[in-house]
Amino acid sequence: MTDIIYTKVDEAPELASASFLPIIQKFAAAAGVSVGTKDISLAGRILATFPEHLNADQQQSDDLAELGRLVKTADANVIKLPNISASVPQLVAAVKELQSQGFALPDYPESPSTDAEKAIRAKYDGIKGSAVNPVLREGNSDRRAAKAVKTFAQNNPHRMGDWSADSKTHVSAMSGGDFFSNETSATLSKDVTAKIVLETASGETVLKDGISYPAGTVVDATFMSAAALQSFLADEIAKTKEDGTLFSLHMKATMMKVSDPIIFGHAVKAFLAPVFEKHGAAMADLGVNPNSGLGDLLGRVKDNAAIVADIEACMADRPPMYMVDSDKGITNLHVSSDVIIDASMPALIRAGGKGWGPDGKESDANCVIPDNSYAPIYDESIKFFKENGKLNPATAGTVQNIGLMAQKAEEYGSHPTTFEIAEAGTVKMILDDGTVLHQHAVEAGDIWRSASARQAPIEDWVNLAIDRQKAEGTRAIFWLDADRAHDAELIAYVKPILEAKGVADKFEIMAPREATRASLETITKGDDTIAITGNVLRDYLTDLFPILELATSAKMLSIVKLMQGGGLFETGAGGSAPKHVQQLLEENHLRWDSLGEFCALGESLQFLADAKGNEKARVLGKAVDAATQGILDNGHSPSRKVGEPDNRDSHYWFARYWAEALAAQSDDADLAAHFAPIAEALASGEAAILSELAAAQGPAVDLGGYYHGDAAKTAAAMRPSATLNAIIG
Numbered sequence: 001m002t003d004i005i006y007t008k009v010d011e012a013p014e015l016a017s018a019s020f021l022p023i024i025q026k027f028a029a030a031a032g033v034s035v036g037t038k039d040i041s042l043a044g045r046i047l048a049t050f051p052e053h054l055n056a057d058q059q060q061s062d063d064l065a066e067l068g069r070l071v072k073t074a075d076a077n078v079i080k081l082p083n084i085s086a087s088v089p090q091l092v093a094a095v096k097e098l099q100s101q102g103f104a105l106p107d108y109p110e111s112p113s114t115d116a117e118k119a120i121r122a123k124y125d126g127i128k129g130s131a132v133n134p135v136l137r138e139g140n141s142d143r144r145a146a147k148a149v150k151t152f153a154q155n156n157p158h159r160m161g162d163w164s165a166d167s168k169t170h171v172s173a174m175s176g177g178d179f180f181s182n183e184t185s186a187t188l189s190k191d192v193t194a195k196i197v198l199e200t201a202s203g204e205t206v207l208k209d210g211i212s213y214p215a216g217t218v219v220d221a222t223f224m225s226a227a228a229l230q231s232f233l234a235d236e237i238a239k240t241k242e243d244g245t246l247f248s249l250h251m252k253a254t255m256m257k258v259s260d261p262i263i264f265g266h267a268v269k270a271f272l273a274p275v276f277e278k279h280g281a282a283m284a285d286l287g288v289n290p291n292s293g294l295g296d297l298l299g300r301v302k303d304n305a306a307i308v309a310d311i312e313a314c315m316a317d318r319p320p321m322y323m324v325d326s327d328k329g330i331t332n333l334h335v336s337s338d339v340i341i342d343a344s345m346p347a348l349i350r351a352g353g354k355g356w357g358p359d360g361k362e363s364d365a366n367c368v369i370p371d372n373s374y375a376p377i378y379d380e381s382i383k384f385f386k387e388n389g390k391l392n393p394a395t396a397g398t399v400q401n402i403g404l405m406a407q408k409a410e411e412y413g414s415h416p417t418t419f420e421i422a423e424a425g426t427v428k429m430i431l432d433d434g435t436v437l438h439q440h441a442v443e444a445g446d447i448w449r450s451a452s453a454r455q456a457p458i459e460d461w462v463n464l465a466i467d468r469q470k471a472e473g474t475r476a477i478f479w480l481d482a483d484r485a486h487d488a489e490l491i492a493y494v495k496p497i498l499e500a501k502g503v504a505d506k507f508e509i510m511a512p513r514e515a516t517r518a519s520l521e522t523i524t525k526g527d528d529t530i531a532i533t534g535n536v537l538r539d540y541l542t543d544l545f546p547i548l549e550l551a552t553s554a555k556m557l558s559i560v561k562l563m564q565g566g567g568l569f570e571t572g573a574g575g576s577a578p579k580h581v582q583q584l585l586e587e588n589h590l591r592w593d594s595l596g597e598f599c600a601l602g603e604s605l606q607f608l609a610d611a612k613g614n615e616k617a618r619v620l621g622k623a624v625d626a627a628t629q630g631i632l633d634n635g636h637s638p639s640r641k642v643g644e645p646d647n648r649d650s651h652y653w654f655a656r657y658w659a660e661a662l663a664a665q666s667d668d669a670d671l672a673a674h675f676a677p678i679a680e681a682l683a684s685g686e687a688a689i690l691s692e693l694a695a696a697q698g699p700a701v702d703l704g705g706y707y708h709g710d711a712a713k714t715a716a717a718m719r720p721s722a723t724l725n726a727i728i729g
């Protein structure tokens with residue numbers, strides 16, 4: 001095992017790695033630090049899952065499983081880049097691409113009937129959605145902007161859209177029948193095994209058996225009523241039309257991979273309700289599954305003129321939709337993974353409450369967020385900006401986050417215990433001693449789910465919050481709602497720990513809506529605060545505040561202090577930026593900003609130094625921080641436009657500042673001597689390197705694949721400077 005593992009991922013961050021990783025490996029090797037890779041890309045995970053379908057030379061090791069074991073040890077030192085959490089359309093596209101490259105993978109069975117098909121489907125479902133993060137995140141989350149990054153953002157504030165008091169943009173959430181209002185929760189007093197059953201007039205069906213939880217686990221259960229959801233969606237479509245806003249749906253179909261695609265499917269059905277009423281049977285025959293989105297649906301019905309005409313008539317009668325790509329006609333409802341709430345709502349708020357309509361113009365929007373558990377944070381943010389105007393990034397303070405996520409905490413771990421109910425009845429969670437822990441009366445189509453959080457991760461999370469508050473000395477708020485079943489159980493853990501450690505006076509506990517307002521007031525004054533949250537709010541807030549404060553969450557420091565002593569360093573807090581790949585393919589410009597990678601690398605080297613007493617790693621790490629500072633001070637982050645410096649240029653500057661800092665330091669004379677000529681070569685090669693990089697931009701690029709590109713083609717595209725390559729080797 002190498003000292004540091006750098007993950008192989010997908011899309012923009014993987015393209016950036018083709019340029020950046022050779023630099024890291026070259027520099028680290030000089031200090032005797034080895035940096036290897038493990039493949040957690042979507043294509044890699046598919047190949048690792050089906051060895052029996054592949055030739056020996058095509059088979060791939062199960063790197064995710066290996067990393068899953070590693071993160072449970074003190075030896076882990078992993079730099080994790082964002083990977084695709086695949087929706088079904090993405091998964092199907094990746095399988096098709098691999099098949100076209102000669103990998104004899106089975107098709108994704110849309111409606112499995114035989115046992116063999118069901119087994120294949122189960123394997124693919126394991127790859128789907130957020131399948132990597134819950135495995136690797138064996139610790140809680142610490143995300144914040146590094147001081148240098150925050151200071152840079154204050155000195156170079158990004159542009160923000162203006163908010164006006166009469167903006168029609170607003171959030172709509174269900175007022176009942178949702179996960180929020182149906183939740184029940186209990187903390188277990190002993191180790192248990194449990195089963196989940198559905199009791200109906202015709203008997204009992206076991207939905208899940210043999211679930212085990214240790215004593216102290218907080219176990220929740222709840223459900224979303226399909227009827228309540230349908231009537232809510234129908235109302236919101238009508239209200240959007242009356243308001244003259246854009247209809248927009250925001251959810252997390254990747255991370256909530258079982259429940260949210262079903263909710264998304266309800267929205268597709270609601271939007272095209274008259275078409276489904278009239279042509280439902282014919283569409284089912286064509287294989288239409290609304291959960292796969294409008295894009296898939298339109299492809300399947302395109303040869304049936306009657307259906308197509310009715311869809312057009314229906315769409316003409318509907319309110320305009322918020323668009324993913326208005327030039328290409330891609331709507332909010334095309335693919336469930338195109339609009340992901342953690343990124344989409346902050347972008348809309350940053351823009352002053354505007355979304356793109358089908359006419360290619362900006363417009364106010366009705367932001368439909370069906371479940372009311374976390375919708376209030378966006379609702380309150382929008383109200384705050386309507387009252388106070390946009391945030392000023394030049395003077396705003398910062399909101400850091402400490403997030404509970406270890407060991408599949410909360411909704412993260414709910415996938416195996418989420419069910420679309422087939423028949424009306426009662427769902428019960430029954431413990432081995434016969435106790436009925438939770439029960440809900442449900443109707444066919446309701447979505448029932450159970451989530452849990454274990455004691456050790458909860459305690460670790462509270463302690464991490466205490467450490468961070470001590471380090472920062474700022475206001476610190478637990479975003480917990482005493483009136484919500486799950487949160488009340490967490491509060492029962494939090495308060496005694498704070499009291500036992502004598503720090504209760506340093507912390508506040510507030511429901512998400514109140515905490516949103518308090519945090520916005522705090523940063524508006526220029527002060528800082530720490531948001532201590534559950535898993536979903538961790539996800540939402542670590543995009544929301546960075547996108548408002550720094551323009552993007554790509555610049556965040558994202559540390560996972562693994563509970564067994566290892567370190568996991570995530571890069572940024574955002575995703576794999578498909579739009580960036582599109583731009584590279586069209587005009588050979590990659591606007592991906594690797595600042596998250598720079599920050600993670602510095603932390604990883606520092607951790608190696610602390611954990612293994614590796615002093616050379618410490619020297620390398622300090623120099624990384626100097627290089628990151630150099631990128632910021634000298635404005636060498638990538639530009640968005642073709643013809644201007646991009647990701648590759650920023651890597652050149654990073655290498656140069658890194659080498660210069662290593663050459664200049666006096667902690668390790670050998671390293672200084674080693675890097676002096678490299679720094680010199682990078683400096684004297686500047687003109688040649690920058691002109692070689694610039695010359696590459698403009699034309700379209702062929703990478704030999706989207707999900708499983710050709711390594712040589714990718715390297716050629718991402719390393720176009722012969723002068724730089726000669727220095728890096």
Ligand SMILES: NC(=O)C1=CN([C@@H]2O[C@H](COP(=O)(O)OP(=O)(O)OC[C@H]3O[C@@H](n4cnc5c(N)ncnc54)[C@H](OP(=O)(O)O)[C@@H]3O)[C@@H](O)[C@H]2O)C=CC1
Nearest residue numbers: 082083084085254340343554574575576577578579592593
């Ligand atoms: N930890 C993980 O592994 C995560 C994975 N994902 C996955 O990523 C994919 C895309 O998700 P999506 O919600 O669209 O979010 P992304 O964060 O990928 O994209 C949203 C926008 O944020 C900006 N952005 C993000 N990262 C960077 C960066 N490093 N440099 C510059 N700009 C950046 C881009 O804006 P612009 O286009 O204006 O330049 C981008 O279009 C999905 O498959 C999702 O599942 C998402 C979140 C986390």
Ligand SMILES: O=C(O)CCC(=O)C(=O)O
Nearest residue numbers: 085130133254255539573
């Ligand atoms: O796991 C995922 O799908 C995405 C997670 C994410 O968005 C985050 O951790 O910020």
Ligand SMILES: [Mg+2]
Nearest residue numbers: 342539543573
């Ligand atoms: Mg996120």
